[in-house]
Amino acid sequence: MSLETLSIICYVWLTIAIAVHITMFFITAPFGRHTSSKWGPMVNNKLGWFIMEMPSLLIMLYFLLFGTYSRSSFVWILFALWIFHYLNRTFIYPLRIKRTPKQMPLFIVINAIFFNLMNAGLNGYYLAELAPVTDYGNEWLTTPYFIVGAILFVVGMTINWQADTILINLRKPGETDYKIPKGFLFDYISSPNLFGEVVEWSGFALMAWNLPGLTFMVWTFANLVPRAKNHHDWYLGHFPDYPKDRKVIFPFLF
Numbered sequence: 001m002s003l004e005t006l007s008i009i010c011y012v013w014l015t016i017a018i019a020v021h022i023t024m025f026f027i028t029a030p031f032g033r034h035t036s037s038k039w040g041p042m043v044n045n046k047l048g049w050f051i052m053e054m055p056s057l058l059i060m061l062y063f064l065l066f067g068t069y070s071r072s073s074f075v076w077i078l079f080a081l082w083i084f085h086y087l088n089r090t091f092i093y094p095l096r097i098k099r100t101p102k103q104m105p106l107f108i109v110i111n112a113i114f115f116n117l118m119n120a121g122l123n124g125y126y127l128a129e130l131a132p133v134t135d136y137g138n139e140w141l142t143t144p145y146f147i148v149g150a151i152l153f154v155v156g157m158t159i160n161w162q163a164d165t166i167l168i169n170l171r172k173p174g175e176t177d178y179k180i181p182k183g184f185l186f187d188y189i190s191s192p193n194l195f196g197e198v199v200e201w202s203g204f205a206l207m208a209w210n211l212p213g214l215t216f217m218v219w220t221f222a223n224l225v226p227r228a229k230n231h232h233d234w235y236l237g238h239f240p241d242y243p244k245d246r247k248v249i250f251p252f253l254f
């Protein structure tokens with residue numbers, strides 16, 4: 001596939017992201033606290049996370065192992081960061097979340113598989129087949145884009161892990177209800193885990209400085225900002241004492 005063809009696919013995929021972003025403010029994605037059996041057959045929550053995140057990991061591994069060109073350090077690092085993130089999301093995260101009777105619709109799993117096929121496919125193909133011929137040599141590692149992007153990636157990932165850990169630990173073994181999270185960035189926003197994920201993939205897009213990286217950053221924002229708003233409204237609706245000055249996802253802003 002040429003760079004031109006890949007770019008056209010990215011622009012179409014970006015347009016869909018904007019449409020999904022707007023839609024998600026009106027239709028809540030039915031998983032986690034918002035799960036609903038109205039969306040057809042249901043699957044076990046932990047299994048759902050495992051199945052829907054696995055394609056992203058496998059596709060990146062495929063391009064890493066079977067890409068045509070020899071790799072620069074730049075390409076190795078981006079592959080490694082992506083794979084590291086998805087090792088957590090595919091294996092560790094589903095094992096860490098507390099077991100509850102909650103299930104997720106198969107519809108969500110299928111949608112997420114498609115989302116992951118597209119994003120990992122575009123990024124993996126670019127890194128394996130196009131980056132080696134579009135001037136991303138090792139000197140890119142010392143540019144401000146790469147350095148600032150790497151800092152953002154690490155900070156975002158750390159926030160995401162820490163916030164997920166706090167949320168997971170809110171329940172004692174056997175508990176299935178929800179509590180008001182406190183401390184860390186929870187004093188400022190309702191969803192620091194989603195904020196961390198947005199920061200993390202913004203960092204990746206800066207480091208990569210290519211259209212597929214930007215596309216995934218936009219998709220992450222498009223998905224997670226409305227989800228954070230759904231979470232925030234849910235907290236306000238369920239807890240009369242929920243802090244009213246807490247923002248949705250971006251501290252002091254929204």
Ligand SMILES: NC(=O)c1ccc[n+]([C@@H]2O[C@H](COP(=O)([O-])OP(=O)(O)OC[C@H]3O[C@@H](n4cnc5c(N)ncnc54)[C@H](OP(=O)(O)O)[C@@H]3O)[C@@H](O)[C@H]2O)c1
Nearest residue numbers: 032033097164167168170177178179181193194197220223
């Ligand atoms: N890149 C992307 O586009 C994308 C898309 C979606 C999610 N993600 C990532 O996937 C992870 C999960 O996302 P999510 O929206 O499902 O997160 P979430 O709703 O915040 O839930 C995270 C975990 O904590 C539990 N939990 C959350 N709030 C709680 C509370 N107040 N009291 C007790 N337990 C609570 C949840 O249990 P329940 O399941 O029982 O609610 C779940 O096990 C996040 O790290 C997110 O960044 C990424």
